Amino acid sequence: MANCITRHIPNALTCLNLFSGCIAGVMAFESRYELALLFIIISATFDFFDGLAARALNAHSPIGKDLDSLADDVSFGVAPSIIVFSLFKEMPYPDYLAGTTAWLPYAAFLISVFSALRLAKFNNDTRQATSFIGLPVPANALFWASFVAGYHPMLTGGSVHPLGLLAVVCLSSWLLVSEIPMFSLKFKNLSWKDNKVSFIFLLLCIYFLATLKIRGFAVSIVWYILLSLFTGRKK
Numbered sequence: 149m150a151n152c153i154t155r156h157i158p159n160a161l162t163c164l165n166l167f168s169g170c171i172a173g174v175m176a177f178e179s180r181y182e183l184a185l186l187f188i189i190i191s192a193t194f195d196f197f198d199g200l201a202a203r204a205l206n207a208h209s210p211i212g213k214d215l216d217s218l219a220d221d222v223s224f225g226v227a228p229s230i231i232v233f234s235l236f237k238e239m240p241y242p243d244y245l246a247g248t249t250a251w252l253p254y255a256a257f258l259i260s261v262f263s264a265l266r267l268a269k270f271n272n273d274t275r276q277a278t279s280f281i282g283l284p285v286p287a288n289a290l291f292w293a294s295f296v297a298g299y300h301p302m303l304t305g306g307s308v309h310p311l312g313l314l315a316v317v318c319l320s321s322w323l324l325v326s327e328i329p330m331f332s333l334k335f336k337n338l339s340w341k342d343n344k345v346s347f348i349f350l351l352l353c354i355y356f357l358a359t360l361k362i363r364g365f366a367v368s369i370v371w372y373i374l375l376s377l378f379t380g381r382k383k
Contacts, residue, residue, distance in 0.1 A: 154205045159212050161198035162219050165191045169223025172293075176230035179238065181300060184231055185293035185362065191223035192286045217267045224289035225263030231296050232256035232317060238304045245310060255314055262321035263288065269325060280330040283323040287369050291320065294365030323373065330376035345379050 172187035195216075202212060236253035245252070263285045270276055296303065303313075331345050340347060352371055357364035 155209075157205060158198045158202035159209075159215055161194050161201055162212065162215050165194035165198065165223055166215075166219035168194060169219065169227050172223065172227040173230045176227060176234050179234050181231060181234075181293070181297035182362065184227065185290075185297045185365070188223060188227055188289050188293045191219075191227075192290065195220060195223070195286060213271065217271060220267055220285055221260065221264045224285040225260040225267075226257075228289040228292035229257045229260040231292055232259065232313070235296050235300075235303060236310065236313065239308070239310050239313070240304070240306050241310055248310075252310060252314065255317055258317055258321045259288070259292070262324045266324040279332045282326045282328060283320070283330060283373065285324065287372060288320055288324055290365045291369035292366075294362055294369075298361070298363030298366060328376065330372070331379060345375065349375055 168187045168191040172184045172191065175181070175184035175187060198212075198216065233253045233256040236256060241249050266282055266285055269282070270280075273281065275281055302308065331349075333346050333349075349372060353364070353368040356367045356371070360367055
């Protein structure tokens with residue numbers, strides 16, 4: 149009986165990830181971006197612990213792997229897409245783009261499509277056992293949720309051009325499936341020598357979150373990408 153219960157704990161956590169991601173999507177449709185960010189963070193927490201539980205309980209299963217990818221694409225693909233879709237709807241458009249206001253917001257769902265491609269690639273790529281190739285989908289989702297929640301007045305006040313936002317959508321979509329090596333925060337030990345990059349990353353992240361609050365998540369993801377580019381080039 150106990151084994152039967154423990155076997156389902158990882159999948160239960162994955163379902164909670166999915167549930168939180170659905171709520172994040174609803175919050176995004178209602179333009180409640182701070183709550184959308186909160187539920188994406190909750191989803192990311194459940195996503196972390198479902199893998200941890202699966203390893204600790206030796207409860208891996210093909211169903212769990214498929215369910216995890218489905219949950220991740222909803223929480224970290226569809227939810228940020230809805231956030232950006234809602235933002236596109238709120239932004240002022242110059243007169244020469246007036247004819248695009250009905251369809252340009254749908255470009256936000258490129259994030260969902262490329263997140264699904266990233267997840268499928270990760271599931272079948274043996275090179276990503278200890279690090280990543282391309283931007284992880286939770287990181288991309290945290291960037292968008294934090295960026296929109298933290299900079300909302302600027303984004304809807306005309307300081308950012310809709311085509312500029314579209315360019316960032318395309319860039320983040322490309323980063324998801326790119327061949328850029330990106331480090332993982334998996335610690336095998338706590339030594340500075342073996343985890344120097346991770347420690348440097350985390351220390352600055354603490355500073356960003358302490359000083360920039362909600363915006364700190366977006367800045368931390370940009371810092372993650374830049375540090376990955378720098379350390380990857382040195383190897």
